[in-house]
Amino acid sequence: MKIVSIRDGFEQAFWNHVNRDPFDYHFFILDWRENREKTEILLATEGEKIEGAMLVYSDYIVQLRGNVEIVERLFEYVNLERIELEAPLNCEQIITKKYKPQIKHELVLMWLKRGDENIQIKHKPVQLGIEDAADVAKVMRSADPEWWGDVTAEEQSSKWEKVFWLGIRHGRNLVSVGNTRFKDFGSNIGVIATDERYRNMGYATSIVSALVQEIQKRSSTPLIHVIGNNAPAIRVYSRVGFKPYQHYVLMRAQRIKN
Numbered sequence: 001m002k003i004v005s006i007r008d009g010f011e012q013a014f015w016n017h018v019n020r021d022p023f024d025y026h027f028f029i030l031d032w033r034e035n036r037e038k039t040e041i042l043l044a045t046e047g048e049k050i051e052g053a054m055l056v057y058s059d060y061i062v063q064l065r066g067n068v069e070i071v072e073r074l075f076e077y078v079n080l081e082r083i084e085l086e087a088p089l090n091c092e093q094i095i096t097k098k099y100k101p102q103i104k105h106e107l108v109l110m111w112l113k114r115g116d117e118n119i120q121i122k123h124k125p126v127q128l129g130i131e132d133a134a135d136v137a138k139v140m141r142s143a144d145p146e147w148w149g150d151v152t153a154e155e156q157s158s159k160w161e162k163v164f165w166l167g168i169r170h171g172r173n174l175v176s177v178g179n180t181r182f183k184d185f186g187s188n189i190g191v192i193a194t195d196e197r198y199r200n201m202g203y204a205t206s207i208v209s210a211l212v213q214e215i216q217k218r219s220s221t222p223l224i225h226v227i228g229n230n231a232p233a234i235r236v237y238s239r240v241g242f243k244p245y246q247h248y249v250l251m252r253a254q255r256i257k258n
Helices: 011-018 026-034 068-075 089-096 130-143 153-158 203-218 231-240
Strands: 002-005 039-046 049-057 061-065 082-088 099-111 164-170 173-180 187-194 222-227 243-255
Touching: 011 026, 011 039, 011 049, 026 039, 026 049, 026 061, 039 068, 049 068, 061 068, 068 082, 068 089, 082 089, 082 099, 089 099, 089 243, 099 231, 130 153, 130 164, 130 173, 130 187, 164 203, 173 203, 187 203, 203 222, 203 231, 222 231
Parallel strands: 061 082, 187 222
Antiparallel strands: 002 039, 039 049, 049 061, 082 243, 099 222, 099 243, 164 173, 173 187
């Protein structure tokens, strides 16, 4: 087995490989298309066949694909001080040999096949603008302080043009939000967040349903990633028509000092 860089004449082989399963390789495709200068991709090859791959984005985000042996080989090339990592579930022990998790979850990728959608919009969402960035960040921090506790208005504003946001207000207050990026190979719903004081009122179901409608106008398949033990969120997504597609380990971790 050889480990090679996509930049060393292997780009066509990369595309041939990831296009067989663009949902599993969603962020590989997205980052290589749109942020090539911040993206490194290593490929595990056996002859002319690609057996697995690793994405490193912005010197922080790491994604791994392949069996245990392949992931172990690829992970030898990771020497960052801190990482946000997604890898096959059975590869967790490989990661924790080098990195100590601060946050760790099972992550479920869900997809919605056209024709299976069950649109339920009890509260009509509206499209949000960049002037809503501070309120969006506030809702995200309230919804999940562990994962989004450091989210800022400036961070959201900086990438607003690439993202489509919907929100629901209760009176003047923004209380539920969701977003996606429209892509031909599958549009991932990246954020669904509802202020904890306004849950169980149908807001998230309405946001997800409306995003599915918008996605289906523009691309083939809605995707969504959800923490595996978040039963209320999984119920919402399943109600709208999403089904599990793949499972990963997700963690934020610091390099173990020798």
